[in-house]
Amino acid sequence: MNEILKEIRKHCFIYLLIAKNCLIGQMEYRFNFVMGFFIEFMWLFVRILYVIVAYQTNIVINGLTPDAVLLYTGTYSIIIGVYTGLFGHNFYELPEHIRNGTLDTLITKPISLQFIITLRNINFSWPLSDVIGGITMVVLAWNRLGINVNIINIVGFSGLILSGILISYSVFLLPRIFSFWLVKTNAITSISEELHGFNRMPYLIYNKWIQRIGIFVLPIFLVANFPPLFVLHRLSYIYILWGIVAPILFGFIVRMVWNAGIRNYTSASS
Amino acid sequence: MSDITAIEVKDLIKSFSYYKKELGLKNSIKNLFKREQLIKEAVKGISFNISEGEIVGFLGPNGAGKTTTLKMLSGILFPTDGYATVLGQVPWERKKDFKMNISIVMGQKSQLWWDLPANESLYLNKYIYEINDNEYKFSLEELTELLDVKELLKVQVRRLSLGERMKMEIIAALIHKPKVILLDEPTIGLDIISQKKIREFLKFYNQENKTTIILTSHYMKDIEEMCKRTLIINEGIIAYDGELSKINDVFGHKKIIKLSFEEQIDKKDLEKFGNLRTFDGFNATLEVDKSTIRSCSYDILNRFPAADFNIEDIPVEEGISLLYKRG
Numbered sequence: 172m173n174e175i176l177k178e179i180r181k182h183c184f185i186y187l188l189i190a191k192n193c194l195i196g197q198m199e200y201r202f203n204f205v206m207g208f209f210i211e212f213m214w215l216f217v218r219i220l221y222v223i224v225a226y227q228t229n230i231v232i233n234g235l236t237p238d239a240v241l242l243y244t245g246t247y248s249i250i251i252g253v254y255t256g257l258f259g260h261n262f263y264e265l266p267e268h269i270r271n272g273t274l275d276t277l278i279t280k281p282i283s284l285q286f287i288i289t290l291r292n293i294n295f296s297w298p299l300s301d302v303i304g305g306i307t308m309v310v311l312a313w314n315r316l317g318i319n320v321n322i323i324n325i326v327g328f329s330g331l332i333l334s335g336i337l338i339s340y341s342v343f344l345l346p347r348i349f350s351f352w353l354v355k356t357n358a359i360t361s362i363s364e365e366l367h368g369f370n371r372m373p374y375l376i377y378n379k380w381i382q383r384i385g386i387f388v389l390p391i392f393l394v395a396n397f398p399p400l401f402v403l404h405r406l407s408y409i410y411i412l413w414g415i416v417a418p419i420l421f422g423f424i425v426r427m428v429w430n431a432g433i434r435n436y437t438s439a440s441s
Numbered sequence: 442m443s444d445i446t447a448i449e450v451k452d453l454i455k456s457f458s459y460y461k462k463e464l465g466l467k468n469s470i471k472n473l474f475k476r477e478q479l480i481k482e483a484v485k486g487i488s489f490n491i492s493e494g495e496i497v498g499f500l501g502p503n504g505a506g507k508t509t510t511l512k513m514l515s516g517i518l519f520p521t522d523g524y525a526t527v528l529g530q531v532p533w534e535r536k537k538d539f540k541m542n543i544s545i546v547m548g549q550k551s552q553l554w555w556d557l558p559a560n561e562s563l564y565l566n567k568y569i570y571e572i573n574d575n576e577y578k579f580s581l582e583e584l585t586e587l588l589d590v591k592e593l594l595k596v597q598v599r600r601l602s603l604g605e606r607m608k609m610e611i612i613a614a615l616i617h618k619p620k621v622i623l624l625d626e627p628t629i630g631l632d633i634i635s636q637k638k639i640r641e642f643l644k645f646y647n648q649e650n651k652t653t654i655i656l657t658s659h660y661m662k663d664i665e666e667m668c669k670r671t672l673i674i675n676e677g678i679i680a681y682d683g684e685l686s687k688i689n690d691v692f693g694h695k696k697i698i699k700l701s702f703e704e705q706i707d708k709k710d711l712e713k714f715g716n717l718r719t720f721d722g723f724n725a726t727l728e729v730d731k732s733t734i735r736s737c738s739y740d741i742l743n744r745f746p747a748a749d750f751n752i753e754d755i756p757v758e759e760g761i762s763l764l765y766k767r768g
Contacts, residue, residue: 181568188565196556199597276552278517281540282569434519437457438512 182286193293207296211255215304218244221371222308233375238315239403243373245308247395250335251367252301258340260292266350266360272438285429289344318402327411331398337418338393341425343367348425351432370395386410390417447621447653448491448514453523455484455509483509485677486523493620494651496644498658498668498685502765506677507657508547511623514655515545527621541570544619548626551606552613553598559609560594563616570617577616584612587642604635611639615646624656628663640666661758673764680764688760694731698738700724701749714741728755 197204222244224230225237232240265288268274277287318324346359353359366389374382374392385392397414400406406414460476462468484506491497499507512518514525516532516539525532530539553562567577585591588608598606607627614622624643628636644667647654658664664671665685673681673688681688697718705722714737715729729737734752742750 181571185565185568188568192554192557192561192565195561196554199556273550275512275517275547275550276545278535279515279540279543279545280569281537281571284535436518438517 182283185282186286186290189291190293194295197295204296207294208299211252211297212300212304215248215300218248218371219304219308232373234405235373235375235403236316238312239399240373241308242312242316242399242402243395244371245305245310245312246332246335246398247370248301248305248308250305250332250339250395251370252298252305253336254339254343255301256294256298257336258289258343259297260294261289262344262347264292265289265344265347266354266357269350269436270354274436275438278433278436284433285426289340313402316403324402327401328398331401331414334414334418335394335398338390338421339367341418341421342389342391342394344425345428348428348432351435366391367394373399386413390421393417445493446490447493447495448489448525448527448655450490450510450514450525451488451523452486453484453488453510453513453525454482454486454521455506455513455518456480456482456521482677484513484520487674487677487679489672489679489682491653491655493653494647495670496647496654496656496668498656498664498671499674500657500664500671500761501674501680505674505765507674508625510674511545511625511655511657515543515623516540517545541617542619543621543623544614544617545623546610546614546625546627548607548629551598551610553606553609555599556597558595559598559601559613562598562609563594563613566613566616572617580616580618581612584615587645588612588638604631604638607631607635607639611642618650619652621653622655624654624658626658627656628658628660636660636662643667661761665757673761675765685757688757688764695728695755696731696734697753697755698727698729698734698741699749699751699753700727700741700745700747703746703748706745710744711741 222237222241225232225240229237235243268288274288277291278284280287313320343363346363349359369377369385369391374385374396377385382392393414397406397410401411401414458478458480460472460478462472483504487506487510499510501507509518513520514527514532516535519533527539528542530536532539532543553559554565563581566572572580585594588611590605590608590612593601593605593609598609601609611627627643628639631639640663643654643656646652647667654667656663656667669684671681671683671685671688672679698715701724702722708717708720708722711717711720711725711727715727715733718726718728720726727737727741738750738752741747
């Protein structure tokens with residue numbers, strides 16, 4: 172047990188060092204750093220357009236008012252921001268690293284391979300606008316909807332956001348791991364990127380079967396739907412439980428596939 | 442060098458699957474539907490032992506299986522078959538204890554953060570390898586002084602010259618004092634002075650720390666100066682295991698006689714004595730059997746107006762290239 176705790180501490184500290192190194196590295200290129208922020212800001216604007224449309228038409232989606240849609244979009248922005256900042260670049264580059272054999276030296280390090288390969292690039296400029304914009308939208312919608320600011324709501328909302336982040340790690344890493352067998356997986360990964368888009372609107376707009384598949388089989392709807400539904404009291408106990416179990420279960424699946432994949436790493440000629 | 446075995450390799454095999462595609466779009470379309478899978482055996486059942494503290498050179502032409510072997514010994518690749526232990530551990534199990542005690546340097550792959558000064562990467566390695574503050578400080582001081590790069594620690598890696606960067610790579614690989622170091626062409630692309638400096642350093646480091654080193658290089662000097670023992674690997678098999686200087690013993694005891702003459706002589710007269718390698722009328726290189734060297738020398742000196750006469754061993758490079766060709 173002590174050994175496990177020691178390893179967790181070691182990995183946390185190394186993660187902080189990696190974050191520091193990434194920040195120093197990115198600030199070397201000021202123009203790129205600032206542009207990254209603006210480009211993501213434009214994406215945030217596109218998402219806000221959905222809310223504007225909802226407000227202008229005063230549409231109610233399966234019981235969700237425009238304020239609820241704002242809460243939903245804010246939540247999605249926070250999660251997509253964290254995803255792009257912490258995982259996006261690593262996942263994107265994984266097939267290329269496998270193809271070019273550039274994972275060699277990392278494999279020999281006394282540290283979790285999955286940890287170092289999937290988390291070592293953190294982008295600070297991309298997620299900034301998403302996270303700040305997302306938090307602003309959530310606070311605004313929370314107020315307008317008159318949701319109680321109590322421990323249960325805050326812990327539940329934050330916990331399910333964490334669950335969404337963890338689920339997005341598993342669901343979007345999984346297709347990339349197939350690169351260990353297939354080398355290039357652009358087709359599969361494009362599908363998974365598109366699936367990400369399913370979270371732009373609440374899953375309640377889809378029919379029952381799509382909802383079930385997106386919640387239980389490929390838990391794409393867990394990424395951003397559960398936190399707002401929880402504070403709106405529209406999430407059943409089974410779904411809350413699934414929100415806790417799913418990240419662990421899918422994390423475990425990803426781990427198994429990863430371990431099988433890394434055995435297939437063939438490197439490349441030097 | 443001690444009697445303890447640091448690296449044990451037995452019948453190690455590594456195969457890769459690949460396929461061929463004929464030229465042109467038509468064949469690419471055909472390939473979409475049917476591909477003939479071919480298997481390349483990069484390493485074909487090699488066996489050897491390396492003792493603790495030994496420096497062993499790995500020589501071989503491109504594609505011989507040198508790097509593949511190093512990658513299996515460092516745990517990067519799983520073998521297709523066979524067995525190996527490094528410091529008593531199976532490398533491809535990738536256990537923490539194993540990783541803490543080995544290091545691999547690849548001349549063409551970097552572990553340093555490109556946009557950061559090298560000291561940031563080294564500091565990260567401090568925590569990855571769980572080195573305490575004093576040990577880290579001491580190692581860093583020692584290594585940077587020996588390699589003469591102390592002043593460059595704060596310079597962005599991408600601004601360093603190739604030689605300086607390779608020195609930093611070596612420091613990053615040695616900062617945790619590994620017991621086994623695998624060096625894959627560490628001097629590739631470097632100028633003669635940088636090559637020499639790195640060779641001297643590695644030799645000194647091996648003597649001081651009794652570190653076991655395997656080195657692959659295309660530069661004969663690297664192997665000649667550093668390694669008492671050389672393994673020549675060609676087409677996935679070990680073609681030679683021994684001292685580099687004795688490599689020509691494999692090829693039936695030949696010697697070279699180099700001759701210069703005071704006046705032009707006839708080629709036919711000289712050919713009787715052995716295999717004439719070069720000849721221009723006034724100068725000649727003759728390959729003769731070691732057993733006949735005395736009588737040959739006597740006859741040649743008696744019959745021809747020799748101005749200069751030298752007996753030499755067949756150059757090591759030639760022996761190696763013959764081994765390469767023989768496969």
